[in-house]
Amino acid sequence: MRLPAPFADWFAARGWRLRRHQADMLAAAGRGDHALLVAATGAGKTLAGFLPSLVDLAARPSDRLHTLYVSPLKALAADVERNLLGPIADMGLGISVESRSGDTSSDKKARQRSRPPNILLTTPESLSLLLSWPDSFTMFADLKTVVIDEIHAFAPGKRGDLLSLALARLQKIAPDLRRVGLSATIADPDQYRAWLAPDADADKVALVAGEAGADPAISILLPEGAVPWAGHSGRWAVHQVMAEVAKNRTTIIFCNTRGLAELIFQELWKVNDLSLPIAIHHGSLDREARQRAEAAMAEGRLRALVATSSLDLGLDWGDVDCVIQMGAPKGASRLLQRIGRANHRLDEPSRALIVPGNRFEYLEARAALDAVEAGERDADRFRPGALDVLAQHVMALACAAPFQEEALLAEIRGATPYRWIDADVFARLLGFVRDGGYALKSYDRFLRLAPDGPQGPDRGWRIAHPRLAAQHRLNAGIIVDAPTLDVRFKNGRRLGSVEEYFASTLVPGDTFAFAGLSLEVESIRDSDLIVRATTRPARIPSYMGARMALSTRLADRVRGFLADPASWSRFPADVRFWLEMQQLRSALPRAGELLVESFPHEGLHYLVAYPFEGWNAHQSLGMLVTKRMDRAGLQPMGFVASDYALAIWSLRPVTAPERLFDAEILSDEFVEWVENSHLLKRAFREVAVIGGLIARQHPGKRKTGKQVTFSTDLIFDVLRKYEPDHLLLEAAWADARARLTDVGRLGDLLDRAAGTMRHVTLDRISPLAIPVLVLIGRESVAASDLDDALLGELADTLARTAMRAD
Known part of the structure; x- marks a missing residue:
């Protein structure tokens, strides 16, 4: 395909050629086809997504909104805006490009609705808010294309639900939308083609495959001594990591949690003898602090940036020489995504190092490398669209204009996650949006919809009062953060926020690390944590919801290593000896098998299972099994979970573990446990906020996290008593099952355990059990705050017992 002259000249001036997938995207646009492009980082996929729009706008100039770009991150939208404006200016094209997010000024937002740019860059939440305005019908009337970048980052989750519903509304406004x-x-x-397509028809979406690029160059960093038994920070490697930073122009150091990022930044700074400029970036830092770090990276002023998943996606910093992953990556796709931040050139390999925190993490790192080499990606689990998100969307549309029931149901069913919604479910949902449902309808505060026109089979509805539109726009959103306190100096300067539960453990004089500083608590005032800088040693803040689940495919590969001694020759000598001693002393799980060991240790009886289903599933399983053990009179004393294993200790031995791991535990103990634990209330709090039942903000005032929690707990108790089948309780249960307990993987594990359990009885601790037993008594401490020396000493003591040859 030939490019128009200005574009061909621009490509030629840079020594570029039109890549095959870019030409295929132009061809798909020419046919009017929807398209999904899967291409490696550095392949020019963002340019491929925009190229048809730029070519069309160059040929047919317009003063209307032509293309909407949706990304999961505000920072990514801003980065794409910079990268688009350059080529547009170089070619002298009269194309306007702007971003819209929560950071955009109110004046600019109002102007964008009446006089939008040709290309608008935004997020799912900002798009949903745009659709809540009456002028959305005129704003989007001439929309030709929606480009969804990093589609994997939100399609399977609630943000994807919201975006899918927004696409259905846009398709109604602009039927020819691509x-x-x-x-x-x-x-x-094919899963993503179906999600992207109108009416879930994957055949309507052309699949465009990107040109293959150079294979990444990934290696595993090993210590000079033995690979550690426990810990997952990779803290042992700070000197080696700092040496790597000194060799490169720019390095990104990824950590899996915010607390770990703070720890690693502090540790690197202690050994930064050359005073190289390094910075930190994560979601709890103040926006200005994040933007300063992003600008410094873009301008080449940093030698290293310590980051979390806040920088996983798409930011184009071509001068990054190396990516370092601290701790195991938890998934091949996540590792590839992070590696893609290095180099950003398709024909040159991206270079990366993985720093495993312990021996199991070494196996996981090796599994991730093998998966990347094999071209394997982690599968995403799509689930039915969430009802709380649908309630928020219905309210947004009501703010824009009155609607008819049947027409809106048909529109909603055009969104793939909501194909399952039928007339009965929709009627229940409208009842909730209208007045809160049966148990709450007598309270005026929950009345949001009023009849509009004749109330026949296709009834009409409108918002009950104009002020509700303003309230909706203040509170709409899918991301419900844990309650937080602002971290401030006495002069009012804000550094960011920490979660309320962590702040509640602090008293004046306590110290913690944050924003790269060691801080001392002076006082807590309302929603502010007042601090001052200190040189005293610091604790590390811990953040809820920060556990990344080990992907199923990586777990399968680790199991494969354990079952195949022939593969051990690639491992370091100490890791190989560990597995050989396990094979000698106990057993190693075969493919598809659940290994369970039991042994006495220090006067107690231990049961250790090796499911490899991730911390979330193991944590839930531990709670359920100990409950069942208690009823059986086995007197369980506690449990500890890792991504790989679950250890339970009790006063009496377990002789028949198969009775503890049957699938009925999900219908008996699981239901009882969730209903009586904090999990369901926590899930209800989130769905109540997303569904609009509880407003976090009112004009000029924001509720504290405690106020929101009190309000939702009160309503939760009312609904449990008077309307147990309430729509939001149903939504909360769905969340508790899918997200808070990873019950899907738990169910798979129990199904497998029924016929594949292998129980080995031992006279002492096994080598394979050492990494999980080292964690006993330390799970209540932030993982990044563990004393590595103490862990090492304890692990060595256990190892002397487990690995002696007799």
Whole structure:
């Protein structure tokens, strides 16, 4: 395909050629086809997504909104805006490009609705808010294309639900609208084609495969001594990591949690003898602090940036020489995504180092390397669209204009996650949006919809009062953060926020690390944590919801290593000896088998299972099994979980573990446990906020996290008593099952355990049990705050017992 002259000249001036997938995207646009592009980082996929729009606008100038770009991150939208404006200016094209997010000024937002740019860059939440305005019908009337970048980052979750519903509304406003998805890490493109397509018809979406690029150069960093038994920070490697930073122009150091990022930044700074400029970036830092770090990276002023998943996606910093992953990556797709931040050139390999925190993490790192080499990606689990998100969307549309029931149901069913919604479910949902439902309808504060026109079979509805539109726009959103306190100096300067539960453990004089500083608590005032800088040693803040689940495919590969001694020759000598001693002393799980060991230790009886299903599933399983053990009179004393294993200790031995791991535990103990634990209330709090039942903000005032929690707990108790089948309780249960307990993997584990359990009775601790037993008594401490020396000493003591040859 030939490019128009200005574009061909621009490519030629840079020594570039039109890549095959870019030409295929132009061809798909020419046919009017929806398209999904799967291409490696550095392949020019963002340019491929925009190229048809730029070519069309160059040929047919317009003063209307032509293309909407949706990304999961505000920072990514801003980065894409910079990268688009350059080529547009170089070619002298009269194309306007702007971003819209929560950071955009109110004046600019109002102007964008009446006089939008040709290309608008935004997020799912900002798009949903745009659709809540009456002028959305005119704003989007001439929309030609929606480009969804990093589609894998939100399609399977609630943000994807919201975006899918927004696409259905946009398609109604602009029937000829074309949908385009972009990603570098998708395991099953057909799942995403169906999600992207109107009415879930995957055949309507052309699949465009990117040109293959150079294979990444990934290696595992090993210590000079033995690979540690426990810990997952990679803290042992700070001197080696700092030496790597000194060799490169720019390095990004990824950590899996915010607390770990703070720890690693502090540790690197202690050994930064050359005073190289390094910075930190994560979601709890103040926006200005994040933007300063992003600008410094873009301008080449940093030698290293310590970051979390806040920088996983798409930011184009071509001068990054190396990516370092601290701790195991938890998934091949996540590792590839992070590696893609290095180099950003398709024909040159991206260079990366993985720093495993312990021996199991070494196996996981090796599994991730093998998966990347094999071209394997982690599969995403799509689930039915969430009801709380649908309630928020219905309210947004009501703010824009009155609607008819049947027409809106048909529109909603055009969104793939909501194909399952039928007339009965929709009637229940409308009842909730209208007045809160049966148990709450007598309270005026929950009345949000009023009849509009004749109330026949296709009834009409409108918002009950104009002020509700303003309230909706203040409170709409899918991301419900844990309650936080602002971290401030006495002069009012804000550093960021820490979660309320962590702040509640602090008293004046306590110290903690944050924003790269060691801080001392002076006082807590309302929603502010007042601090001052100190040179005293610091604790590390811990953040809820920060556990990344070990992917199923990586777990399968680790199991494969354990079952195949022939593969051990690639491992370091100490890791190989560990596995050989396990094989000699006990057993190693075969493929598809659940290994369970039991042994006495220090006067107690231990049961250790090796499911490899991730911390979330193991934590839930531990709670359920100990409850069942208690009823059986086995007197369990506690449990501890890792991504790989679950250890339970009790006063009496377990002789028949198969009775503890049957699938009925999910219908008996699981239901009882969830209903009586904090999990369901926590899930209800989130769905109540998303569904609009509880407003976090009112004009000029924001509720504290405690106020929101009190309000939702009160309503939760009322509904449990008087309307147990309430729509939001149903939504909360769905969340508790899918997200808070990872019950899908738990169910798979129990199904497998029924016929594959292998129980080995031992006279002492096994080598394979050492990494999980080292964690006993330390799970209540932030993982990044563990004393590595103490852990090492304890692990060595256990190892002397487990690995002696007799």
